[in-house]
Amino acid sequence: VGAISGHPEKLAQWKQQYNLPEKNLYSYHTMDRMADNPDIDIVYVVTPPALHPVYAIRAANAGKHVISEKPMATTPDDCQAMIDACKAANRKLSLGYRLHFDPYFKELIRLRQQKDFGGLMKMTGDRGFVFGRRAWRIDKILAGGGPMMDLGIYLVQAACAAAGAPPVAVTARERPKQRPEFFYNVEETLDFTLEFPNGAKFAGVTSFNHSSDTFRAEGDKGSIEFQRHAFSYGPPTVVTSNGPLHFPTPKVAPGQRPCYQQAWQMDAFADCILNDRESIVPGEMGLRDIKIITAIYEAARTGDRVTVNS
Numbered sequence: 544v545g546a547i548s549g550h551p552e553k554l555a556q557w558k559q560q561y562n563l564p565e566k567n568l569y570s571y572h573t574m575d576r577m578a579d580n581p582d583i584d585i586v587y588v589v590t591p592p593a594l595h596p597v598y599a600i601r602a603a604n605a606g607k608h609v610i611s612e613k614p615m616a617t618t619p620d621d622c623q624a625m626i627d628a629c630k631a632a633n634r635k636l637s638l639g640y641r642l643h644f645d646p647y648f649k650e651l652i653r654l655r656q657q658k659d660f661g662g663l664m665k666m667t668g669d670r671g672f673v674f675g676r677r678a679w680r681i682d683k684i685l686a687g688g689g690p691m692m693d694l695g696i697y698l699v700q701a702a703c704a705a706a707g708a709p710p711v712a713v714t715a716r717e718r719p720k721q722r723p724e725f726f727y728n729v730e731e732t733l734d735f736t737l738e739f740p741n742g743a744k745f746a747g748v749t750s751f752n753h754s755s756d757t758f759r760a761e762g763d764k765g766s767i768e769f770q771r772h773a774f775s776y777g778p779p780t781v782v783t784s785n786g787p788l789h790f791p792t793p794k795v796a797p798g799q800r801p802c803y804q805q806a807w808q809m810d811a812f813a814d815c816i817l818n819d820r821e822s823i824v825p826g827e828m829g830l831r832d833i834k835i836i837t838a839i840y841e842a843a844r845t846g847d848r849v850t851v852n853s
């Protein structure tokens with residue numbers, strides 16, 4: 544329906560590509576004028592994380608509902624400011640946690656809720672890719688950190704879903720950098736653990752220097768393992784102790800990126816607005832995850848076991 548960009552050439556391209564009305568195109572200087580535009584109901588903020596708060600708050604003040612891409616922000620205080628602004632404006636706030644709308648991730652939650660495999664007490668995961676160019680994702684000011692913020696948050700999400708609660712404590716260790724001149728102010732690879740109230744534990748690694756996309760959860764009666772594409776657009780390769788899982792997914796055109804998770808996510812949020820329901824991935828979940836990641840960074844810095852602030 545519309546777009547916001549600081550680059551006029553992008554707006555011109557999108558206008559032609561998507562047949563967007565001129566009145567629905569905004570710069571960051573003019574986006575507050577959306578308040579007078581009934582065509583736009585929702586603003587999806589996909590800037591670097593440090594900029595999520597300012598634009599989410601401006602969108603809410605313009606009377607628009609908000610989806611914030613993950614991670615929600617770079618500090619818990621900024622997350623809380625986004626929540627408060629949306630509540631003050633009586634606008635709904637959702638997070639870009641697309642996997643919550645994927646059937647495989649839903650099955651992980653169902654297995655935990657129904658205790659098909661008993662309590663999922665032992666979890667492991669690895670999320671990483673080789674980062675080879677300068678970009679905001681390795682700029683601490685814009686990203687808040689390195690792979691822990693960008694990729695490790697998926698591991699946090701999966702572990703919390705499998706445990707059914709946030710962790711109470713964390714430990715972490717940053718590995719020696721192989722390319723210190725490249726990752727000069729963010730971590731390159733980080734090992735971390737999460738301890739949950741019921742005694743469940745997660746051990747994970749996230750990296751910008753190796754490629755991996757896996758997650759495994761074990762109970763006393765069975766296990767579920769995402770062997771490939773655990774957190775990417777997939778579809779994933781998932782095996783349980785009862786056999787492989789397969790859910791049908793929508794077909795996409797040859798060469799087109801399968802973004803059906805995004806479509807499900809946005810449809811669900813639109814339904815929340817139409818029927819006055821809260822999102823299943825609300826701002827409070829984003830705040831929870833940034834509190835966890837903040838504790839992980841503190842543990843890596845100090846070498847101590849760190850309690851997570853509730």
